[in-house]
Amino acid sequence: MHPETSPSESRKIAVASEKASLEAPASSEAPTSDGEDYSVLTLSMRRYLTYLLGFTIITSTLTATIYFPLIPLLSTHFSVSIQAINLTVTVYAIFQAISPVFFASLADIFGRRPVLLGLISLYACASLGLALNKQSYAALVALRALQSIGGSATVPISYGIVADVAVVSERGKMLGPMLATCNGISAVGPVIGGAISLRSGGFAWVFLGLLIVAVISLLLIGFTLPETARGVVGNGRQQTHGIWRPWLTFIPGRKKQSNDGSEASKNPVQEGRKRTWKLLTTALFASLRIILFPDATAVLWMVAWSYSVYYTIQVAIPVIFKEVYGYNELEIGLAFLPGLAGMTIGGIIAGKRVDRNYVKTAAKYNVDVDRKKGDNLKDFPIEIARYRGVIPVILLEIALLVSYGWVVHSHVHASVPLIMQFFICGTSTFLSHTASTLLVDIFPDRSSTAYAAGQIMRCGLSAASVAVLQPLVNKVGRGWYFTIFALFVGISCLAAILTSKMKGMQWRQKRQAVVGETLGANLKS
Structure with missing residues (x-):
C-alpha cells in the first residue's frame, strides 16, 4: 500500500508522469546499449x-506556393473579395499548425508508414475535390483545410525519419538535400500557378497537378519506404508486418526482410505491444506540452520568428508586384522564383553548416564523434554547436528586411526587391532549419512530435503576421511596416539564441533528470 498523498503532491506526480511520457531513454542521444550500429x-x-x-514534403510547400498567384482569379471566379480568399490562406496556416500536433505524435508511436499513407491519401482526396469544385466558396475553404491537414504533417514526420536513421553528427547530410529537393521543386509552383491562371483563366489543372503529385508520393511511400520509427523497429533490425511492410515485400517470391536486407526473426515484443487509449491521448497532446519546457520554448521562439519572415514575404509578393509594379499573373508567379531559390540554397547551406559546426564544437570540447552508433548529448553543448556563427546572419536579415520595405516604398526598379527576396528567404530558411535541427536534437526520441511543436509556433505566428500585414501597411506604409517587423524579428531571434546558449543545456539536463527520476520511481513501485 502506498501512503495517501495530498492533492498538491498528486498534481506534482501527474506532471512528472506527463513529462516522463515525453521522453523515454534517449535513443539517439547515446550509442545503442548492445553496441549495434x-x-x-x-x-x-x-x-x-x-x-x-x-x-514527399512538397505536399506541404508546393500546396502553398502554387496557390498564391491564383488569389485574384479565385476572387473573381467565386465572386468574393481578395480578403475572403486571403482567409483561405489563413485557414491553411491554422491547420498547418494543428495537423502535426496529432499526426506527428501518432507517427512517433504507431510508426511513420501508416500515418504517412493515411495523410497522403487524405491530401489526394482534397486535391481532387478542389479540382471539381466550381461554385462553392465554403467548399473551397473546407477543402483547403483538408489539404493542409494532409500535407502539413508530412514535414515533421520526415524530420522524424531523418532522426530515426541518421546520427546527430550527420543529420545535416540528409536534411540539407531533403529540403533543397523540396524547395527546388516547390519553386516552380508559383510559375505553374501563374501560367495556368493567365492562359486558361481556370484553376482546375493546378489542383489536378497536386493530385498527381499525391498519387506519385503515395506509390513511392507504399512500395519503397521502410518503417523507421525506433519505437517500432529499433535500429531497423526488427521485423515488420502488415501495413508497416513496404508493398514490394508482398510480391510473391520475395522474402520477408528487415530493413538491413537480412532475413529477420519474429519480434514478440513488437507483436505483443499494447497501445492503449491512454498512451494515445498522451501522445496527441505531447507537442503542446513540449512548448512548456523552457529549453524547448527558446528554440521554438527562434523557429517561429525566422519562419515568419519567409511566410510574410511570400504573402506580400502578389500585392506588391501587382500594385507597385503592375505585374500580371504569370509575372507575379515568376517574382516568387528568387525567394524560393534563396530558400533552396539556404536549406543546403544550413545542412552543411550544422554538421560542420557540430564537428568543430566537438573538437573544442574534446568529444569524439561516433558516426556509426551516435553520440551522448547529455553533457554536450549542442545548443552552442548548432548556433555557432548564427548571430551575423540575424543581423544581415534585419538589414535586408528594413531595406526591402523602403525599396518597395520608393518604387525602386523591380530587379532590386527581387534580388533582395533571394537573400531574405535564404537567411530566414537558414535560421529556421538550424533551429529546427536543434529542436529535434533535444527531443531525440520524440523527433516528429518536437518538430510538430515547432509547426504550432511558426504557423501560428505566421498566421498572425499575415492577418496584420495589410492593415498595418495601409496604416503606416510598407517602409515602416517592414522596419517594425524587422526589429521584432531581430530582437526575438537574438534573445532566443542567447537564451539557448546560456541556459539551454542547463534546462535540458534538468528536464532529463526529472524524467529519469520519475521513470526510476515508477520502476521501483
Whole structure:
C-alpha cells in the first residue's frame, strides 16, 4: 500500500508522469546499449530516403506556393473579395499548425508508414475535390483545410525519419538535400500557378497537378519506404508486418526482410505491444506540452520568428508586384522564383553548416564523434554547436528586411526587391532549419512530435503576421511596416539564441533528470 498523498503532491506526480511520457531513454542521444550500429539502413538507402522525403514534403510547400498567384482569379471566379480568399490562406496556416500536433505524435508511436499513407491519401482526396469544385466558396475553404491537414504533417514526420536513421553528427547530410529537393521543386509552383491562371483563366489543372503529385508520393511511400520509427523497429533490425511492410515485400517470391536486407526473426515484443487509449491521448497532446519546457520554448521562439519572415514575404509578393509594379499573373508567379531559390540554397547551406559546426564544437570540447552508433548529448553543448556563427546572419536579415520595405516604398526598379527576396528567404530558411535541427536534437526520441511543436509556433505566428500585414501597411506604409517587423524579428531571434546558449543545456539536463527520476520511481513501485 502506498501512503495517501495530498492533492498538491498528486498534481506534482501527474506532471512528472506527463513529462516522463515525453521522453523515454534517449535513443539517439547515446550509442545503442548492445553496441549495434545506430541504424542498419545502408548508405544508399539513406540517400534514397533523402530524396524521397524531399519529394514527399512538397505536399506541404508546393500546396502553398502554387496557390498564391491564383488569389485574384479565385476572387473573381467565386465572386468574393481578395480578403475572403486571403482567409483561405489563413485557414491553411491554422491547420498547418494543428495537423502535426496529432499526426506527428501518432507517427512517433504507431510508426511513420501508416500515418504517412493515411495523410497522403487524405491530401489526394482534397486535391481532387478542389479540382471539381466550381461554385462553392465554403467548399473551397473546407477543402483547403483538408489539404493542409494532409500535407502539413508530412514535414515533421520526415524530420522524424531523418532522426530515426541518421546520427546527430550527420543529420545535416540528409536534411540539407531533403529540403533543397523540396524547395527546388516547390519553386516552380508559383510559375505553374501563374501560367495556368493567365492562359486558361481556370484553376482546375493546378489542383489536378497536386493530385498527381499525391498519387506519385503515395506509390513511392507504399512500395519503397521502410518503417523507421525506433519505437517500432529499433535500429531497423526488427521485423515488420502488415501495413508497416513496404508493398514490394508482398510480391510473391520475395522474402520477408528487415530493413538491413537480412532475413529477420519474429519480434514478440513488437507483436505483443499494447497501445492503449491512454498512451494515445498522451501522445496527441505531447507537442503542446513540449512548448512548456523552457529549453524547448527558446528554440521554438527562434523557429517561429525566422519562419515568419519567409511566410510574410511570400504573402506580400502578389500585392506588391501587382500594385507597385503592375505585374500580371504569370509575372507575379515568376517574382516568387528568387525567394524560393534563396530558400533552396539556404536549406543546403544550413545542412552543411550544422554538421560542420557540430564537428568543430566537438573538437573544442574534446568529444569524439561516433558516426556509426551516435553520440551522448547529455553533457554536450549542442545548443552552442548548432548556433555557432548564427548571430551575423540575424543581423544581415534585419538589414535586408528594413531595406526591402523602403525599396518597395520608393518604387525602386523591380530587379532590386527581387534580388533582395533571394537573400531574405535564404537567411530566414537558414535560421529556421538550424533551429529546427536543434529542436529535434533535444527531443531525440520524440523527433516528429518536437518538430510538430515547432509547426504550432511558426504557423501560428505566421498566421498572425499575415492577418496584420495589410492593415498595418495601409496604416503606416510598407517602409515602416517592414522596419517594425524587422526589429521584432531581430530582437526575438537574438534573445532566443542567447537564451539557448546560456541556459539551454542547463534546462535540458534538468528536464532529463526529472524524467529519469520519475521513470526510476515508477520502476521501483
